[in-house]
Amino acid sequence: xxxxxxxxxxxxxxxxxxxxxxxxxxxxxxxxxxxxxxxxxxxxxxxxxxxxxxxxxxxxxxxxxxxxxxxxxxxxxxxxxxxxxxxxxxxxxxxxxxxxxxxxxxxxxxxxxxxxxx
Amino acid sequence: xxxxxxxxxxxxxxxxxxxxxxxxxxxxxxxxxxxxxxxxxxxxxxxxxxxxxxxxxxxxxxxxxxxxxxxxxxxxxxxxxxxxxxxxxxxxxxxxxxxxxxxxxxxxxxxxx
Numbered sequence: 001x002x003x004x005x006x007x008x009x010x011x012x013x014x015x016x017x018x019x020x021x022x023x024x025x026x027x028x029x030x031x032x033x034x035x036x037x038x039x040x041x042x043x044x045x046x047x048x049x050x051x052x053x054x055x056x057x058x059x060x061x062x063x064x065x066x067x068x069x070x071x072x073x074x075x076x077x078x079x080x081x082x083x084x085x086x087x088x089x090x091x092x093x094x095x096x097x098x099x100x101x102x103x104x105x106x107x108x109x110x111x112x113x114x115x116x117x118x
Numbered sequence: 119x120x121x122x123x124x125x126x127x128x129x130x131x132x133x134x135x136x137x138x139x140x141x142x143x144x145x146x147x148x149x150x151x152x153x154x155x156x157x158x159x160x161x162x163x164x165x166x167x168x169x170x171x172x173x174x175x176x177x178x179x180x181x182x183x184x185x186x187x188x189x190x191x192x193x194x195x196x197x198x199x200x201x202x203x204x205x206x207x208x209x210x211x212x213x214x215x216x217x218x219x220x221x222x223x224x225x226x227x228x229x230x231x
Contacts, residue, residue, distance in 0.1 A: 033219070105166065106219060110159075
């Protein structure tokens with residue numbers, strides 16, 4: 001069963017507008033972490049934002065915010081004031097409590113391609 | 119500079135060749151990972167090394183052979199690959215036991231001909 005689901009394969013957004021990227025997850029762990037990464041056409045994966053399962057407040061990092069709804073198991077990314085440089089693939093990921101003392105295993109969703117229009 | 123460097127950036131190899139991908143991290147992390155990213159598929163975890171010990175091998179074919187000589191270096195040795203192995207191979211590192219994700223390299227785009 002897929003653990004991370006991103007239902008939007010691609011979307012357009014007008015420059016300077018906000019965009020919400022959907023992510024739902026499935027886990028039976030009580031302790032887990034949720035991440036968003038950006039992958040430009042160059043290929044590298046750039047960490048954007050992190051939300052811990054016990055964090056009571058939604059995470060924010062500059063123009064990025066994470067709308068965490070634990071009961072619904074969703075962790076949507078909101079990008080405010082979109083810029084042309086935001087055009088990229090965006091991946092949601094979940095850290096499983098795979099190893100207690102060593103390593104972290106991240107499971108990724110299928111990604112959403114965002115294209116910002118001028 | 120991401121702190122994780124992968125070489126080469128691009129590689130074209132024949133099915134009978136032997137090549138190696140290299141990953142180096144300068145972040146003091148103690149866990150390193152290989153992921154495969156194929157077109158229209160989610161990232162697939164291939165191998166995990168923690169404290170230089172392999173702790174994960176996700177049913178990867180034996181034509182892929184990882185090596186982690188120390189906590190800063192990770193290799194992926196390739197031999198007798200198939201065209202379906204063409205993909206972007208991403209290396210990542212992290213600090214074990216900490217609630218942070220990975221730092222990724224820029225990847226090696228591999229084409230098997």
